[in-house]
Amino acid sequence: MNFSWRRARSVALKEYKHILRDPFTLLVTLVLPLVFVGFFGFVIDLDYKHMRVYVRDNDQTSVSRRFLQEAASSGYFDLKPIHGQFQLDQALERNDSPALLVIRRGFGKNVRAGNPENPGEIQLLSDGTDNVQASIMGSYMQGVVQKANAVFAKDNPDLTDAAAGAGERIRSRFLFNPELNSRWFIVPALSTIIIGFLAIVLTALTVAKEWENGSMELLLSTPVRPSEIVLGKLVPYFLLTFFDVLVVFLLAIYVFQIPFLGSFLFYMVACWVYITGALALGLVISVVTRQQQASIQFAFAVGLLPSFIFSGFIFPIENMPAFFQYFTALFPQRWFLLISRTVFLSDAAPATLATALGAIVVFASAMILLAVHKFKTDVEP
Amino acid sequence: MNQNEPVIRVKDLVVSFGAFRAVDGVSFDVRRGEIFGFLGANGAGKTTTIRTICGILNPSSGSVEVDGHDISSSTAVLKPHIGYMSQKFTLYPDLTVRENLYFAGSLYGMTPKQIAERSHKLMDFIGLSEELPDPVSHLSGGVKQMAALASSLLHDPELVFLDEPTAGTSPQTRASFWALIRRLAERGKTVFVTTHYMDEAEYCGRIALMERGKIVAMGTPAELKKKFFPVKPLELSFTKPVQHAVRQALEKAGIASAVFGATLRVRAPERAELERVIAPFQDGVSVQEAEPTLEDVFLQAVSGRKAV
Ligand SMILES: Nc1ncnc2c1ncn2[C@@H]1O[C@H](COP(=O)(O)OP(=O)(O)OP(=O)(O)O)[C@@H](O)[C@H]1O
Ligand SMILES: [Mg+2]
Numbered sequence: 001m002n003f004s005w006r007r008a009r010s011v012a013l014k015e016y017k018h019i020l021r022d023p024f025t026l027l028v029t030l031v032l033p034l035v036f037v038g039f040f041g042f043v044i045d046l047d048y049k050h051m052r053v054y055v056r057d058n059d060q061t062s063v064s065r066r067f068l069q070e071a072a073s074s075g076y077f078d079l080k081p082i083h084g085q086f087q088l089d090q091a092l093e094r095n096d097s098p099a100l101l102v103i104r105r106g107f108g109k110n111v112r113a114g115n116p117e118n119p120g121e122i123q124l125l126s127d128g129t130d131n132v133q134a135s136i137m138g139s140y141m142q143g144v145v146q147k148a149n150a151v152f153a154k155d156n157p158d159l160t161d162a163a164a165g166a167g168e169r170i171r172s173r174f175l176f177n178p179e180l181n182s183r184w185f186i187v188p189a190l191s192t193i194i195i196g197f198l199a200i201v202l203t204a205l206t207v208a209k210e211w212e213n214g215s216m217e218l219l220l221s222t223p224v225r226p227s228e229i230v231l232g233k234l235v236p237y238f239l240l241t242f243f244d245v246l247v248v249f250l251l252a253i254y255v256f257q258i259p260f261l262g263s264f265l266f267y268m269v270a271c272w273v274y275i276t277g278a279l280a281l282g283l284v285i286s287v288v289t290r291q292q293q294a295s296i297q298f299a300f301a302v303g304l305l306p307s308f309i310f311s312g313f314i315f316p317i318e319n320m321p322a323f324f325q326y327f328t329a330l331f332p333q334r335w336f337l338l339i340s341r342t343v344f345l346s347d348a349a350p351a352t353l354a355t356a357l358g359a360i361v362v363f364a365s366a367m368i369l370l371a372v373h374k375f376k377t378d379v380e381p
Numbered sequence: 382m383n384q385n386e387p388v389i390r391v392k393d394l395v396v397s398f399g400a401f402r403a404v405d406g407v408s409f410d411v412r413r414g415e416i417f418g419f420l421g422a423n424g425a426g427k428t429t430t431i432r433t434i435c436g437i438l439n440p441s442s443g444s445v446e447v448d449g450h451d452i453s454s455s456t457a458v459l460k461p462h463i464g465y466m467s468q469k470f471t472l473y474p475d476l477t478v479r480e481n482l483y484f485a486g487s488l489y490g491m492t493p494k495q496i497a498e499r500s501h502k503l504m505d506f507i508g509l510s511e512e513l514p515d516p517v518s519h520l521s522g523g524v525k526q527m528a529a530l531a532s533s534l535l536h537d538p539e540l541v542f543l544d545e546p547t548a549g550t551s552p553q554t555r556a557s558f559w560a561l562i563r564r565l566a567e568r569g570k571t572v573f574v575t576t577h578y579m580d581e582a583e584y585c586g587r588i589a590l591m592e593r594g595k596i597v598a599m600g601t602p603a604e605l606k607k608k609f610f611p612v613k614p615l616e617l618s619f620t621k622p623v624q625h626a627v628r629q630a631l632e633k634a635g636i637a638s639a640v641f642g643a644t645l646r647v648r649a650p651e652r653a654e655l656e657r658v659i660a661p662f663q664d665g666v667s668v669q670e671a672e673p674t675l676e677d678v679f680l681q682a683v684s685g686r687k688a689v
Contacts, residue, residue: 002457004490006487006490007487007488007490009487010483010484010487010488013484014473014476014480014484017475017476017480018473018475018476021475021476021516022475213471213473213474214467214469214470214471215471215472215473217432217437217467217469217471218465218467218471218472218485218532219488220437221435221436221437221460221463221465221467222460222485222488222489223457223460223461223488223489223490224488377437377456378436378437378438378439379432379437379438380398380438380439381398
């Protein structure tokens, strides 16, 4: 195997020129994720502002008032303080509010003390029947908690570093139905799906196109090897897709204000692996079908269906029958969705996602090997 | 190296697509520095043979040796020495000529400088501007073919396979193609070319006639003419408008004839018999011996086989 970087680079360069000269592909690739994610983000944003939340502040300290001020100024919540007896179920029946925010007595003291074992706690009780709104409320409250933490840390310069860190551990507890978690972050999940799908479609066309326009015959008569063609075709589409990843990420963070609590570096590495796997899967489809029409159909089937059904996007995996829980493990979308949700939602250590990362690494490697292995080096029908 | 040593040896080659034998037991040698022509009707199996020798199609049985290497086991060794211009147009339509050449050259490990020098020479010879700014899809048919030829010659291959390089091009383009092919042969390159144009076949050192997967005749143009026309074909020319009547008379006498411009070609009867049939037309018609063309040879070879 004399793999030649020069030949792989030539293929990559040629592919890059194809991309530049195909305005349609370029437009679809750059605009579709924006439109798709933007649309959903916008819809969510429209529907969920000024959500009414009843507040019971049992702490009544400057810290708790500061926290509520932070929550009110976010614009997402319409806070209604209550005193004395309050029946949440009655409010729910009246259908006028799905949530109650409780600040426990001792909240201010605990925050000030900065003891990691005993953080200040707020409690958000919300109506799990409207799980979309409840999850969104939960995520926004998480954002408020973060902001408040930053404020408390600044207000208390005399706290030690360790204690300031502990202040950030203020926990919020949400009473949700278990299914709720799967719908938590629609935008990060959607970007997972759209980018993975785009990646598959992009490369699914490339090899089939060479077969259809005859250039494959010429390629095969030269010393170029399948591994060089596969690598050469992956790289430019990788860059294109990665650009999409960044754009959608910025959109999620800055336009839709979705919190990002995990490790950015870990998320990027996972994105690289995930899009490489998806691009390589597209190549496998292309290499096997050798026809653009068939490739596109396959790409839609393989790219869209598992993204929605087996990833946990629509049906939570933990509610699936055991067989399907194992079955979904075959799909990188499931693993990447898990990574994506986790890094956005929690600051869990990357180590907890090792299995998920391992799974997409295995998938990507398998697809690359398969694409090289299945690459036909003769023109036999 | 010995000029007469065969560089391509094909032995009992069979290439099947399912049950269909596109190439059906073909054997021939091609010598170094030779222009070897492959003729045959559509679907005769010319392209299939070429693809097999270029290592992009596997033989079903039989053997193909190039430069002493078996093609099935040594494709990686042989590919750098082979230049292949496919019958189908294979350049990338959205790239310019220069970009296409650059890509092809770099796959053969050429540096940008080598590619630039070499393509400059080639384009100069072909009479094509290197600086064509348009994507290849905007170019005319002849220019496209020229560019495809340049692309297959860029890495200076020892063996050049041209599959109908002149199909659909103008007479001028064909002439410059053949000038280039001859020059390649003069430099010791082996050129394997297929064509539908019988006049082009005359330029070949040797030709093989292929029909339905089999070679039905092979040799130099002169040898073939001699073989199929030991007696030169007879030609009738007319001084009066009696051509139609003469044809009818020949038909009645069971003598096949074919219109050939203003003359009638008569296929291989005894001269005396022919003169007896045309005697009634007196000075309206005269008989001469004609030089057989490769077209005659081709028709004769094909119909001869059919008659058996
Ligand atoms: N990939 C294939 N699958 C099935 N049949 C094929 C394939 N390629 C060629 N054939 C058949 O093999 C026969 C020989 O084809 P080939 O292309 O070698 O002929 P050719 O002599 O080059 O004809 P032409 O002058 O039209 O180029 C034809 O009948 C063709 O239909
Ligand atoms: Mg052909």
